[in-house]
Amino acid sequence: MHHPLKRTLARLSAVALLVGAAVAGAAVPASAAGLTLTVDVGQVVRPATQVAAGGLYGVGSDSQPTTAMLLPLNPTSFTQPAPGTTHLGNGATEPCCDSLDVGDNITRAGAQQFIRMPDIYPSFPYVWQGWTDWETKVRNQVNARLADTDMTNVHGWELWNEPDWTWSSAAGTFNDGWTRTYRLVDSLDPVTPIVGPSWAQYNHDRMLSFMTNAKNTNTVPDVIVWHELDDMNWDAFDDHVADYRAIETSLGISPRPIAINEYNSYNQMDIPSVAMHWMAAFERHGAREAHRAYWFEAGTFDGLFTLQNQPTASYWLYRWYGAMTGNMVKTTAHSWLDGMSSYDSSRKIVNVVFGGDWGDNTVRVNGLGALGSSVKVELRYTPGSGRNTAVTAPTLVSTTTMTTSGGSISVPVAGMNAEGAYQLIVTPAGGPTTSWQQVYEAENNTVVNALTRASSSASNGFYVGNIDNDTDMRSDSFVDFTVNVPTARSYTMTIRYANGTGATSTHGLAYNGGAWSTVSYPPTAGWAQFSTTTVTVTLKAGYNVIRLAKGSPNFAGGTGYAELDSITLA
Structure with a gap:
């Protein structure tokens, strides 16, 4: 997080940046038209998990944004300030966004959160007040979290923020400060992951020094965090990941998940196509999660909503992204024309979100054999209108029927605007195979204290295993399925599971914060060898979390163990 008054960059024209400015880490397009974005539906990249659908200070209160506003975005995670925060970010006149105060809203939206510990301080950059003061603040935060025994969504303590320019020399070196703070937090809460170092910018020498010290002191973060905040520098992300992985290998440290809990620059925060470039980079190069940066107002999901709670142009980009289910599939950029794509085999929907260049261009989609010889193609557009302009709906540009050739189509997109973003939906000619989503893959949903694994016997190629823990709210293992149903009524829910214990196992079942019941899983042929069991759930119209x-x-806790592949509502 940066205070814009302290680090404002000269406001450059987005047009100049996108068309003619030479920017480090990003190539200038050779031409502004005649480009082809290529999607290969048959090349799976990873399960669809909305890697980049997160925000720093994105949730302001239990009702700002409301849970109903958050759910269609399918948020993955947030970074929120410390319990008892006094922080006044970006000119705010009173603190907001306390991680424990907003936690229920985040849970209802199916998301997780990091707690940013130094945002207990009122100002930014932080004013160091001594080790006694800091360690008292740390103890108070951890104890407050431990006392909140219903809060299940804290998946990391962020020990510090942007130490490359906020750490005080009066506190000693940052590496020593990290070690001392890590050991204190770990002594109070040895269960919750510790994340960092949260550099403002990736730097090889800093990261090598930090990781060397962390290994030598047994204080390696569970999740590696840094920020990506430079203008138009998304092309550098893969280099940063490769450099960090090489450091891990050189030190003999097992691979850690990577979280970018601040991304996008102050200058370009609200240009949909710029956000799209960052999102595509994070999906393509292996981030576990990424959060929109907090440059302006808190509680607006960082500009996805206006201060009047209306959707902005960027909202529709993230809404399209939130609708991605099944698997992310390979998308190949052409100059600055880029995007990300998903394929849901249960409904036969290809969802492509793209943009980034001007003029008349093309999206070529390969691997459509399963959709038949004729497909329906819908094209939508959201403009580059910024954070203060409400956009009530995207523009439907066209709806056409196209004949595939060798399982491929080439869709012309005329007169593209490089600041806006586009969505291409491809289905069989008669539409999706079901009018609403009925199959929900476990790996697409909120997986807590469990692991996503690959298997050819799983319905989408992946399933969730190691759902093993029932000790307390920090380590409990569960999967939260966010479902969207057309009417309020009872639904038959078929659970596809595996149970290799040789005896019947059980899970708890609850939805929308209601009462618990028990689901029984008879033994199957082995682990990752799936069968089904059926229960009845009574759901409200619209979104529900199961x-x-x-x-x-x-x-009280389940018995034995079971793995989850999917649920189907009917």
């Missing part, structure tokens, strides 16, 4: 849990607050 939890299947080995352990969860107010639930």
